[in-house]
Amino acid sequence: KVIYRSSTQEAALTQFQVFQEKWAKKYPREVASWEEDLPVLLTFLSYPSAIHSVIYTTNWIERTNKEIRKRLRPMNSLSSLKAAEKIVYLTIQGLQERWSTRKLKGFATAHTALQDKFKQKYGV
Incomplete structure (x- = not known):
């Protein structure tokens, strides 16, 4: 939630790094999958913040x-x-x-x- 509620892509990437550090050892495939697709998953952040929740x-x-x-x-x-x-x-x-x-x-x-x-x- 913290990643998706970020206001910018930079903030989301920072939150993802925190997420990655915490969970990569326990769930390596899942975290790797997210990391691979992160630019696509965060595309909605390039749109106005008023519509972020509707998009994602x-x-x-x-x-x-x-x-x-x-x-x-x-x-x-x-x-x-x-x-x-x-x-x-x-x-x-x-x-x-x-x-x-x-x-x-x-x-x-x-x-x-x-x-x-x-x-x-x-x-x-």
Whole structure:
């Protein structure tokens, strides 16, 4: 949590070093995996701080999986793989319609910074 709650990449890297010193001996593969993917894992820190938690959280993914399971569980069996794919597709479409009208926390205040970032990256 301390790593993900850091306000900058430099602070996160410092916190990772503390984490690494504490846990590398007990969990060497896990720490090595984190170390290898750390630049990707900390990409969200290059965005405005108002939207950090929305970017790195997995709540949306977990919610989507829960909704899919909720739709599939009452069905004892499905006639084919196509039927299962259709249920998954329709469930996600329904979630998309519902979620597309929501405003995510922090995006209003981060709008200008995101526009600038987009212009820098794509020259538009």
